[in-house]
Amino acid sequence: MREVAIIGIGDTRFGELWEHSLRDIGMQAGLNAVSDAGIAGEQIEALYIGNMAAGSLIDQEHLGALVSDYSGLSQLHIPAVRIEAAGASGGMALREGYLAVASGLHDVVMVAGAEKMTDVTDEEIPMVQMAGGDQQWEGIAGATMPSLFAMMARRHMHEYGTTREQLASVPVKNHKNGALNKQAQYQRAITMETVLKSPVVADPLGVFDCAPVSDGAAALILAPADAAGKYAQEAIRIAASAAATDTLALQHRESLTRMDSVKVASTKAYRTAGVNPKDIDVAEIHDSYSIAEIMSIEDLGFFEKGRGGPATLEGMTEINGVVSVNTSGGLKARGDPMGATGVAQAVEIARQLRGKADKRQVTDAEVGLSLNVGGTGGTSVVHIFRRA
Amino acid sequence: MMFGHGEKDVGIVTYGAYIPRFRILPEEIARVWGENGEAMKNGLMIFSKSVPYPDEDVITISVEAARNALARADLDPEEIGAVYVGSESHPYAVKPSGTIVAEAIGASHFITVADYEFACKAGTAAMQTSMGLVSSGMAKYSLAIGADTSQGAPGDALEYSASAGGAAFIIGKEGVIARINRTLSFTSDTPDFWRREGQPYPSHGGRFTGEPAYFRHVATCAGELMKVQGTQPSDYDFAVFHQPNGKFPTRVAQQLGFEKKQYETGLTTPYIGNTYSASMMIGLSAILDVAKPGQKVLGVAFGSGAGSDAFDITITDEMENYNKAAAPTVKSLVERSELLDYGRYAKFKGKIVMKE
Amino acid sequence: MANPRYWRENPSRYNLIGKRCENCGTVHFPPREICPKCRRKSIGKMKSHKLSGRGKVYSFTIVHEPMPDFSLMKPYIMAMVEMEEGVRLTGQIVDCEPARLSIGMEVEATLRKLGQEGSSGIIRYGYKFRPR
Numbered sequence: 001m002r003e004v005a006i007i008g009i010g011d012t013r014f015g016e017l018w019e020h021s022l023r024d025i026g027m028q029a030g031l032n033a034v035s036d037a038g039i040a041g042e043q044i045e046a047l048y049i050g051n052m053a054a055g056s057l058i059d060q061e062h063l064g065a066l067v068s069d070y071s072g073l074s075q076l077h078i079p080a081v082r083i084e085a086a087g088a089s090g091g092m093a094l095r096e097g098y099l100a101v102a103s104g105l106h107d108v109v110m111v112a113g114a115e116k117m118t119d120v121t122d123e124e125i126p127m128v129q130m131a132g133g134d135q136q137w138e139g140i141a142g143a144t145m146p147s148l149f150a151m152m153a154r155r156h157m158h159e160y161g162t163t164r165e166q167l168a169s170v171p172v173k174n175h176k177n178g179a180l181n182k183q184a185q186y187q188r189a190i191t192m193e194t195v196l197k198s199p200v201v202a203d204p205l206g207v208f209d210c211a212p213v214s215d216g217a218a219a220l221i222l223a224p225a226d227a228a229g230k231y232a233q234e235a236i237r238i239a240a241s242a243a244a245t246d247t248l249a250l251q252h253r254e255s256l257t258r259m260d261s262v263k264v265a266s267t268k269a270y271r272t273a274g275v276n277p278k279d280i281d282v283a284e285i286h287d288s289y290s291i292a293e294i295m296s297i298e299d300l301g302f303f304e305k306g307r308g309g310p311a312t313l314e315g316m317t318e319i320n321g322v323v324s325v326n327t328s329g330g331l332k333a334r335g336d337p338m339g340a341t342g343v344a345q346a347v348e349i350a351r352q353l354r355g356k357a358d359k360r361q362v363t364d365a366e367v368g369l370s371l372n373v374g375g376t377g378g379t380s381v382v383h384i385f386r387r388a
Numbered sequence: 389m390m391f392g393h394g395e396k397d398v399g400i401v402t403y404g405a406y407i408p409r410f411r412i413l414p415e416e417i418a419r420v421w422g423e424n425g426e427a428m429k430n431g432l433m434i435f436s437k438s439v440p441y442p443d444e445d446v447i448t449i450s451v452e453a454a455r456n457a458l459a460r461a462d463l464d465p466e467e468i469g470a471v472y473v474g475s476e477s478h479p480y481a482v483k484p485s486g487t488i489v490a491e492a493i494g495a496s497h498f499i500t501v502a503d504y505e506f507a508c509k510a511g512t513a514a515m516q517t518s519m520g521l522v523s524s525g526m527a528k529y530s531l532a533i534g535a536d537t538s539q540g541a542p543g544d545a546l547e548y549s550a551s552a553g554g555a556a557f558i559i560g561k562e563g564v565i566a567r568i569n570r571t572l573s574f575t576s577d578t579p580d581f582w583r584r585e586g587q588p589y590p591s592h593g594g595r596f597t598g599e600p601a602y603f604r605h606v607a608t609c610a611g612e613l614m615k616v617q618g619t620q621p622s623d624y625d626f627a628v629f630h631q632p633n634g635k636f637p638t639r640v641a642q643q644l645g646f647e648k649k650q651y652e653t654g655l656t657t658p659y660i661g662n663t664y665s666a667s668m669m670i671g672l673s674a675i676l677d678v679a680k681p682g683q684k685v686l687g688v689a690f691g692s693g694a695g696s697d698a699f700d701i702t703i704t705d706e707m708e709n710y711n712k713a714a715a716p717t718v719k720s721l722v723e724r725s726e727l728l729d730y731g732r733y734a735k736f737k738g739k740i741v742m743k744e
Numbered sequence: 745m746a747n748p749r750y751w752r753e754n755p756s757r758y759n760l761i762g763k764r765c766e767n768c769g770t771v772h773f774p775p776r777e778i779c780p781k782c783r784r785k786s787i788g789k790m791k792s793h794k795l796s797g798r799g800k801v802y803s804f805t806i807v808h809e810p811m812p813d814f815s816l817m818k819p820y821i822m823a824m825v826e827m828e829e830g831v832r833l834t835g836q837i838v839d840c841e842p843a844r845l846s847i848g849m850e851v852e853a854t855l856r857k858l859g860q861e862g863s864s865g866i867i868r869y870g871y872k873f874r875p876r
């Protein structure tokens with residue numbers, strides 16, 4: 001297996017992109033990545049696109065051909081395929097691109113993630129989100145995705161004494177970071193009081209504990225690490241790519257207060273990369289819900305089980321804290337266009353490791369990690385990145 | 389007489405009732421429509437009525453009642469040969485409620501099922517059919533259910549009474565706790581109350597529902613049954629009548645010569661409203677909850693349109709060994725309650741137009 | 745959804761029919777043909793098993809942004825219930841004041857409407873829970 005590097009990154013701003021279709025934003029992110037890499041479109045040998053729900057959201061499947069076509073690559077007839085693993089679609093697409101380059105099958109590939117969520121009404125969103133859980137045995141019974149995370153939160157509070165304020169400290173921190181990110185959906189800080197007084201979605205979780213509905217796209221160009229020097233930008237090495245699955249339904253998990261897929265994927269990734277949790281300088285974590293970030297920073301080994309809440313409230317995950325978590329603003333503030341999220345996480349880590357993260361730059365960031373989660377933890381993808 | 393032959397062995401083997409736990413007060417309904425709540429309450433003798441949760445309908449109520457009945461009896465559901473669900477508010481116009489009920493209680497697929505409708509006496513019609521099947525040997529046990537989630541048009545007098553509930557009686561020859569000595573019906577074409585296909589709310593003939601309909605049928609049917617049986621009111625320990633409100637059954641009982649101590653046990657409408665097809669059957673269940681071996685019960689149902697089914701019943705010694713405690717009594721079902729305001733009531737009853 | 749997608753699961757939805765692995769004794773719900781603990785050893789040994797319907801609340805939440813089928817019930821209680829047999833089920837809790845809810849509360853299964861295909865389509869029934 002060859003070492004693989006990110007040689008180009010691109011994204012759109014995340015948010016409610018009323019004027020733009022899925023094909024617009026997919027193209028825009030791809031174009032940005034190609035120009036960032038300083039390559040020509042002809043050099044792209046394959047395309048992997050992460051997308052969760054275009055079939056439900058815009059009645060469109062076959063996104064490989066669509067994105068390839070609207071990125072101007074149709075006459076090159078490259079292989080292109082859409083990868084789906086619910087909210088982890090983007091991370092899984094990155095993994096597929098990584099494997100293609102690492103195996104030697106391709107030299108230069110594009111990995112993209114895109115989702116267009118605002119083309120359906122708000123009432124349709126719970127159904128689309130729930131497709132990442134067990135629709136037949138959770139959704140039909142009335143469970144929404146926030147309700148499943150709310151039950152994890154209640155259990156975490158019950159078992160570890162996690163408080164409502166500790167949960168709320170996650171979106172407060174992520175909004176603070178998002179305010180420094182020009183690509184973020186919400187570029188404004190919020191107070192603890194705003195979170196605590198926000199309308200309840202599924203108690204104890206309120207509107208501000210939940211990632212928003214977003215449109216957006218992100219893209220990466222991958223190439224063999226030993227050839228990375230040929231390209232325009234500073235290359236970022238992918239030191240590990242690991243994924244794990246778990247039961248589809250939350251009800252079948254041994255515990256509601258940890259995600260075993262996160263533990264397994266991250267353990268594998270640390271081993272491959274030869275690093276420990278304490279070596280991670282900057283991490284993009286799947287904070288689809290506030291409790292998800294708290295559980296994840298525990299399951300990733302950044303903090304002991306049950307310490308995720310206090311650690312966040314005490315500021316240990318702020319920029320230049322013990323570990324800088326979700327410097328982009330995370331899913332909460334940067335936005336969560338489901339299939340784009342996993343790719344956007346890698347874009348942010350690359351920016352940080354290149355030292356190009358502006359006011360949210362983590363000092364001397366050497367090692368970064370991304371965690372992309374599908375559903376309630378049915379799939380987890382962990383990537384570890386290093387400055388080349 | 390063409391109908392009403394005596395049958396020695398047939399009777400109720402087990403029974404179960406169910407009442408949704410939500411209630412609304414007549415004063416609250418009156419408040420919304422600018423009526424005099426106190427007058428409505430006293431005029432109808434209804435102090436509160438039951439309201440189903442949005443996820444409750446005749447099928448779920450029937451299943452609850454039937455499961456309560458089965459919980460009390462040592463009886464294999466696969467031995468039930470027939471299921472009849474009587475209601476005027478079946479969730480489907482076409483597709484039986486009974487098939488779902490049969491499946492949900494673990495009955496065999498080799499079973500006959502049908503839904504009945506006869507305004508408020510479809511449940512007792514189901515009891516009579518069950519008696520026929522059992523006494524003829526066509527079925528070992530037959531399940532007869534009366535259940536309704538009845539509708540009264542908003543602002544109409546019916547809104548004060550139309551409620552929800554169900555009762556399930558398993559009819560058989562073995563292990564009979566309440567022998568049905570005789571049943572007798574009185575029926576005529578009397579258009580006192582009706583609902584046309586596709587209409588959400590029923591219509592009624594106002595005061596025409598009284599003398600020519602309810603009182604004529606109930607009194608005639610009860611009188612004829614007592615004549616045939618050679619009994620008189622004082623021979624019965626309990627009497628229960630269809631209860632469209634609290635007033636009608638009280639008056640008909642008094643007209644027939646029954647005393648308060650005989651009819652008060654089975655009079656549940658003042659607390660839960662008119663449960664239509666379940667009305668007399670829930671009243672009878674309340675009596676079975678307390679009746680002792682050897683005691684006699686007269687039960688008379690009434691359905692608009694119109695007809696009455698009367699039952700002469702004797703509690704058997706089997707009642708001593710019967711596991712009554714395995715399911716909730718009518719009293720406990722009446723007492724577990726949560727009050728609604730009109731807004732929540734309208735929401736629960738689907739009276740609010742929701743977005744498609 | 746077309747009726748068969750729901751109809752084929754009626755035995756489990758109405759009567760809590762799951763599967764018991766005859767190899768390790770674990771009870772599974774909904775039914776599955778392979779026990780995740782025993783895998784190959786469980787094939788052919790998964791037998792139908794009816795749950796008692798009794799259990800305890802393992803976790804719960806009150807849903808204010810509902811799935812489309814439950815908009816009239818908003819807000820409603822969603823819970824994860826640990827059944828006597830050890831398996832957990834996701835279901836609503838009815839007939840319960842939210843203030844009464846607690847982890848460990850004893851509940852029992854009941855049959856309620858779970859939705860419908862519009863006003864002209866089929867009505868779906870299935871288990872929910874209520875306090876014991």
Ligand SMILES: [Zn+2]
Nearest residue numbers: 765768779782
């Ligand atoms: Zn096993």
